[in-house]
Amino acid sequence: MIRVVLVDDQQLFRSGLAIILGAQLDMEVVGQAADGTEALQTVAATRPDVVLMDVQMTPMDGVEATRRIFETDSAKLGRAPKVIMLTTFDWDKHAATAVRHGASGFILKDSTPEFVCASIRAVHAGSSVIAPQNLAALLxxxxxxxxxxxxxxxxxxxxxxxxxxxxxxxxxxxxxxxxxxxxxxxxxxxxxxxxxxxxxxxxxxxxxxxxxxxxxx
Known part of the structure; x- marks a missing residue:
């Protein structure tokens, strides 16, 4: 099972994602959080394989939360989860910054359920969800x-x-x-x-x- 944590400040959006992922035979939602601070606590408590992280949240946004996830002792030992950023824009420099910090890519929040599930499986398997040439252009x-x-x-x-x-x-x-x-x-x-x-x-x-x-x- 791929253990997933959902981080987004919109409860309805999180709930919808939880239903979609919970219906997958190979996925389990092990935690949810409404901002970056809660995300750090939830990740530490649940040790997920993949985190779906919203970019824009307050008081701590997803970019800062991602940076802190990859600066933990667990990350230095190679135990950090894979992080996928959720963004409203397909050319998001904030999401690109999160990739600098260690995220495995970013997807649009209006992506199809099939694409979201495929993205989770891809990063869990060691791949990424942004074309390198697109990231290069952003950087x-x-x-x-x-x-x-x-x-x-x-x-x-x-x-x-x-x-x-x-x-x-x-x-x-x-x-x-x-x-x-x-x-x-x-x-x-x-x-x-x-x-x-x-x-x-x-x-x-x-x-x-x-x-x-x-x-x-």
Whole structure:
């Protein structure tokens, strides 16, 4: 079962989501919260696999709550839940900031029930729910100041560095395969090694890492 926590300041919206997710054979809603502060308490108490987090809430919004979730001791030990941001806008810079902090992507609040369920399953399986090229465009619109390249980046091989740069540009595995003359299975192997060496969760985090450190562009 995929254990899910719902965070939104609209009780009716939360209740509707709870009914939809509760009807899935592979999902269980283990907690609900109305703002970021409650979210932190609920996540700590229930240890969910996935959190659906609204972006705009008071007094603590979803972006700040996400940042704090990924700064906890549990997160540092690799036990943080996957977080999907819920937003009203399909070009939401606040949601993109949450992805910087560790969220696995964002979806629109008016998405179909089928898409919401598919998104939960996707991030639970280690994927993301925003196209890397879309995230790259969002991050590029507000570039981070250049920083010193982290030491762990030097651990990448020359081929892994090439794959890193391609992922940072938003290319798919198939596109990387064609550009670097590699099989798609080899591309997946390199991406797995990159994630492990850089201690990242998914390819979206590769895009964030690239923009935050001014490399791979």
């Amino acid at each position: 590029e619109s507000e570039p981070e100041p250049a920083r010193e390249v982290p030491e762990n980046f030097a651990a990448l091989t020359d081929r892994e560095t090439e794959v890193f740069a391609a992922v940072a540009l938003g290319l798919t595995n198939q596109e990387i395969s064609g550009r670097l003359f590699l099989s798609e299975s080899t591309v997946k192997t390199h991406i797995g090694a990159i994630l492990r060496k850089l201690e990242l969760r998914d390819r979206v985090q590769i895009v964030v890492y690239s923009y935050e450190n001014g490399i791979g562009r």
